[in-house]
Amino acid sequence: MVLREGDLAVVWIDPKRVYLVRLEKGKKLDTDRGSLPFDNVIGREYGDFVEISKGRAFIMYPSLDYIYDGLHRPSQVLYPKDIGYMIFKSGIRPGDTVVEAGTGSGFLTISLSHFLGPSGKVISYDVREDMQERARKNLELVGLLDRVELKLGDVRENIDEVNVDAVFLDMPDPWLATETVYKALKPSGSVVVFVPTVGQIEKTFLSLRKNGFVDVEAVELILREYQVKENATRPRSIGVTHTGFIITGRKSIKGSSEIGE
């Protein structure tokens, strides 16, 4: 597939230099490894590379993982390891309808709408308008805005939707939203919560158990990266040691807080 003006592309120089760009004639990408005029990219194909002053830049298809790398900001704590697990555990599939809060920078929103496909729907709540504007721009850039409804609102007070397939929470006090989440979900639907601190695990878990959720689990994923060299392969010495904890559960018909593990 030949790249044309207006196409979205990922410029991959190395794992720490990944850029998501829209190709425009006469424009360029500036990096500390050199400059990349988009005129040199237009007419090439995904998978191809272009020489830059300090090495080579690969032009990659804007798949989800590269969108993540391209949009990722240091303040974010949701990592691919967490998102992949959260989506798997939620049981969602193409075509499902999902509620999310808060929107944040919109990266989980992007991931959810990616996996739900064109027939799926994400309704994303946030109490901050500025965050939603930022997310709107990101969604627009990657062409997924039509699968998403951004709502300014507080899920602790109300969720408009009912019978949704899953609810994802990435907010400071998810235990205050377990009742509204229960009402919004279809029976057997799943709730998936991400929290960064140890104290939030217990509050969220116990609140879910008290409010009609079963199969409640709390886990953490630790990612180890390996540095591979011939006869010298080893786990990397320095890296991310913590992002957060994931708590999941299922809506049962009729509360059943006494269900043990």
Place this chain on the structure above:
Amino acid sequence: MVLREGDLAVVWIDPKRVYLVRLEKGKKLDTDRGSLPFDNVIGREYGDFVEISKGRAFIMYPSLDYIYDGLHRPSQVLYPKDIGYMIFKSGIRPGDTVVEAGTGSGFLTISLSHFLGPSGKVISYDVREDMQERARKNLELVGLLDRVELKLGDVRENIDEVNVDAVFLDMPDPWLATETVYKALKPSGSVVVFVPTVGQIEKTFLSLRKNGFVDVEAVELILREYQVKENATRPRSIGVTHTGFIITGRKSIKGSSEIGE
């Protein structure tokens, strides 16, 4: 949604007692917690529960994570933590075409076809016919066989398909398949490999780098489960400490083994 004869359902008693069943009148599920006649389930809804002799059984929607629990066998090493990450990193999306080897018990096949949706396609190779028969039964049970093509064959020798979006390898010597995988992939397409031992990391990684793949990474995911009790929350004492390592890469146009990290 009222459950009828012929419907697929998950019977969830506790995290270690999860059963995937097709509801048939007059039949029942026997467990060490008691017997569950399906006649007591037909007419109920997903999310509902039925009393059994030692507690309660929840009737859950057969979503992917429960299918996993229901089909999971001790010999398997691919866990939700690994599958979620592999799918995220692959960048695949609904409608894509994916090659997989080996088929094994078919659980990764099920996960892939689940996320690719009805317009997606999985071509799954295995050298063992008995494994593919087992996988075929599992795929039939969960209604996903029409999205999958099972092929008896050795991907180290040949992959029929070209221009596929991603290739997933879970086989003893994936480094012997990097050339055929390169040919099968579309440019910028991704390869995702799962291996259980430390020696396989290096061989796979270096073989990918030598054969035209860039952005090659090797990681491992460690899952910690938390045991939550009021004022006594802690990581679980005993559990799974290792499953395997995941190596990922992207096909570049023209080999570029010299691309550094």
Place this chain on the structure above:
Amino acid sequence: MVLREGDLAVVWIDPKRVYLVRLEKGKKLDTDRGSLPFDNVIGREYGDFVEISKGRAFIMYPSLDYIYDGLHRPSQVLYPKDIGYMIFKSGIRPGDTVVEAGTGSGFLTISLSHFLGPSGKVISYDVREDMQERARKNLELVGLLDRVELKLGDVRENIDEVNVDAVFLDMPDPWLATETVYKALKPSGSVVVFVPTVGQIEKTFLSLRKNGFVDVEAVELILREYQVKENATRPRSIGVTHTGFIITGRKSIKGSSEIGE
């Protein structure tokens, strides 16, 4: 060194079959791998082996790590990984005086008196007389009782000693003992606390900071065991995933709760 009647020895059959015994003529050790008459051991040397019905039993010197294996009971949570770190971080050395609470089964007591040597001293408090009797027997068995003073008492209320080099706490509510520990320690002396749950980390840490301790740190050690086979080396699949958390600090002269990290 030829083994004689009355000598202490470790019988090592495999990592899960390690026995601490005192050699007595006419007696024997019974295991599920066979019986070992001590008459067959007397006259041998440490490092030697004796055939038993299902394999071989190695006769080992009763060094600290084997004493640990030999005395270890499933209920214990202090593991070598934790004890080694705790002793290192405490800064103690041969000849020091150390206070410990609670005594428990006496294994930390044994480790401390081992490293403090014949000129060192451990004062070990416990509120339960039965635990101290058990510990006394263990200390007698390994010949370290003369380095230890067992005291029935509650360190939350009082510690008799002053100017001690370090205090080790393995008790349910160590935050209630931080004031008495402060009084007992010499300036610059260290406190080392072991707790199993996440909620205890914060309480202990903040209480130490409020009561004149500086350089307060909280850590956890995760041990991974490797299963080594030619071309198939990998981390072990199942194992211990959690024991506890270690909080350490130093007594400063004059309280300094406001000292940041």
Place this chain on the structure above:
Amino acid sequence: MVLREGDLAVVWIDPKRVYLVRLEKGKKLDTDRGSLPFDNVIGREYGDFVEISKGRAFIMYPSLDYIYDGLHRPSQVLYPKDIGYMIFKSGIRPGDTVVEAGTGSGFLTISLSHFLGPSGKVISYDVREDMQERARKNLELVGLLDRVELKLGDVRENIDEVNVDAVFLDMPDPWLATETVYKALKPSGSVVVFVPTVGQIEKTFLSLRKNGFVDVEAVELILREYQVKENATRPRSIGVTHTGFIITGRKSIKGSSEIGE
């Protein structure tokens, strides 16, 4: 204890600013947090603090863990977590004789001689004279040189000593030293090896098993640090993710390579 000229002290400002100094009148320590004239320290006590331009400096007793912090250089990979475990597993105790190779910067040498006490002995081999000179200076500084014998030599070729209690190896190819180590050890004595890469685990482990060692184990320790704040406690986000692997074993009389796990 009043501090005098010539005393060794640790200046602790925060966990990343720990300095080991010998107090000399008229001299001072310069840090990015301010300058500390030693005249302000002489006459104080360990545990006391001195105001500096940006905060406070605590004057601490030069215990082993602070010596570690004070001497630690980025290139080192042996961490307290590893050293504590290695010493525990070795079973050494005050008064023992231990061989070590290589000397490196001498930090393991310091730790060993610390725990062996004044009646213990460390013989430390290295093939590089410059490393031994650096170690000699460190040992002199902390007053432990009289417990250590530094030898220029290659343990793969020869170890002069016999009947030693334990041997510690931190060298690139420890599997080439297993025969000389076997000869140097007393029966039932222990060997403790530290290696950074995954390929070294297997080579070392299998070489020990082939050369008469039993109870051979390979482990890795992962340290997680916690960041404690009221209601916001969590594992630290970024940190050390790998140092190395520890392989331990015991000398048996007569080789027994066939001893299973």
